[in-house]
Amino acid sequence: MPRELAPAELAEATRHHLVYSIGKTPDAAKLSDWRLALSRAIRDRIVDPWVATTRHVYAHDLKRVYYLSMEFLIGRLIEDAVNNLGLEPAAREALASLGVDFDAAMLDEPDAALGNGGLGRLAACFLDSMSTLGIAAHGYGIRYDHGLFRQSFRDGWQIEDAEDWLAQSHPWEFERTEAVWPIGFGGEVTTRDGRPRWEPAETVLAAAYDTPIPGWQGRWVNTLRLWSAKPTKIFDLEPFNRGDYMAAAAPAVLAQTISRVLYPDDTTPQGKELRLKQEYFFTAASLRDLMRRFFSDHDDAGLLPSRVAIQLNDTHPAIAGPELVRILMDERGLGFDEAFAIARGTLHYTNHTLMPEALEKWPAELMARVLPRHMQIIERMDAAHAAEMRAAGRPRPDSVGCIRDGEVRMGDLSFIAARRVNGVSALHTDLMRRTVFRDLHALHPDRIVNQTNGVTPRRWLRSCNPKLSAVITEAAGEGWEADLDRLAALGPLAGDAAFRERVMAAKQANKRHLADWIGATCGLTVDPGAMFDVQIKRIHEYKRQLMNVLELAALWNEMRRDPGAPVPPRVRIFGGKAAPGYAMAKAIIKLINDIGRTINADPAMKGRLAVVYPPNYNVTMAERLIPAADLSEQISTAGMEASGTGNMKLAMNGALTIGTMDGANVEIHEAVGADNIFIFGLDAEDVSRLRAEGYDPGAHVARSGRLSEVVAQIRAGVFSDGDGERHRAVADNLTGHDWFMVAADFDTYWDAQRRVDAAWADPNGWARKAVLNIAPMGRFSSDRTIRGYARDVWQVTPQF
């Protein structure tokens, strides 16, 4: 732990950076100048332990972990740094002495939105845990100029605008001009002295930017290295002299396009060439970089599996298999079998979704055109695997193979090139073995293991919910942030009224704070005494925001029909973005905003029912909403949400869950007990059985009076100024197709919500359940998850 820092010292360091790093005098400084200056002062405190960590790893030749991910949904870094270094009180006092509001300064930093949702945020939580546990790890990704788009609503429709996190300088990164790698594309494969030789047609440079990742208490600092694309030739003078300025700039623009923007899809790959180039660009640069580091103090490539573990965050970096084999064969002169064996000893693959449309498949002709040598190697790896299985007397069924119907299947490629393959919740891993990877699992029965997701309690409890954290420290003592199983100490206190009072007082204070923010930003007055019912996640049909809003409309009908009905006041809060090309998800957003507007405009609902949908849900908004949530909506079609991580964050902050037996909800149910969660609906078996038997959504709608009433209202334009056409697509899909079984689960969902109402009517009982949701959450810390990866996948020993 860096030595204590007095507020005055930090104030002086901040003032120094304001003048000498930012170039501003205190009287002229704006909030962002002070925020940048403080960031520099804090960063100075991170560099020493960073250097010490790097030296320690080299000195002890620790096995290294490389986490390759197209996405790192980091959010703001300033609060992480301040909290992990234990500098929050000092920083708050230091800024106050300089006349600057600490909270405002913290919120002034733009989110690094370098991810879409669950997969990207998980990668960020893992970075925090790997540093906290003292694992020698690097994160490798892309330094997008523009992260996930900024969402706004125009008349209830989602509008996307480019995000611009680098508009101001990013104070936490260091440009590494010495770490620049040429990355080739296209061209052809020739033979030189008997060995294949790839001659790329175009080359871009991958330039490294390092961000230090301090763990809890700053004892260990790992590196996140993000690659930015640069042109080999910055500027073409010849066309410029001819006045053809576009041609002069074109090469640079083209090269930089590779790291220009994050693809905003979190399910259906667009299959665009640029996306494949992005995947190869960062994967190849990362492999070059880690191989240089390996060979800087090892010379036997055969040692790689024992000194390096590479984790592929889904199939997006799957080209790492062929690239590693290429480098070992074509550049280090190894034979194919040895190269392939080394790759299979070093690579590990995590699957995050079973959605068929989300499994990446690249047209073989595109792969052969963009990466001709890799296409050759993929064919060789595939053939070698088939031969190996034949030799083992377990010939591969036709369903298995990296290349099929003219497509390269990145899931199968990742599986055959990996030592371990893991799912992200017990149910998901089980379904992997029984569905998408059934045949590969039969061939390699010990390769698939489970590593249930987790979240970092530093950001998602300590930092975003200081009020509840103080109550937890009273009960569990100091240090629970890095030993979350200590939350168990709260269990016995669930029966202690005074303790419950303190937990709910923290919740109430967070709700009042959020109500003020909703008032200021959405212009809506909400009652902090009402139940805050929250569904925050990407908009997707399988996550069933539609079922949520249909139940809401049915509740509105009920409350109007029977004003005396014992329905406690609720504020239903939505947050989430839809992929720009996902029409049905965007239609669902419009329906939510239309139904919300209708309910909020109904005088009979004042103080009884309100709908809030703040635009541009992101990490910082999650940190604002989660501490104030009473009810957590985890209502996906069973078998479709691989894990979920928002469910863990909300339960950790004392929200009760209403949900299906899907993903990690199953393990949350196990942890909190059936009395402290509201489970409903079909489970994964039921869903596949109903699908097999033939599912008739229309019949289900007809059988539900409440649902058919709402569908009729939608068709009649009740929520759309009488325009029955506006939401026709949603209504038709629901009654005609309903792949995600909203109609089948609607009535049990309604009943579960009424069970929630009954529980809410007993504040002591609710408080007790809230405490019994927090207490067992230790197992959902990403520290537990990373300890699992270290033991079962990477075979590394955490230092702490």
Ligand code: 26W
């Ligand atoms: C190529 C387009 C694309 C991009 C991202 C396809 C799929 C993805 C991700 C795998 C989608 C994703 O974020 N999956 C989520 O991963 C979380 C972390 O493991 C899980 O908790 C969620 O259940 C899962 O939906």
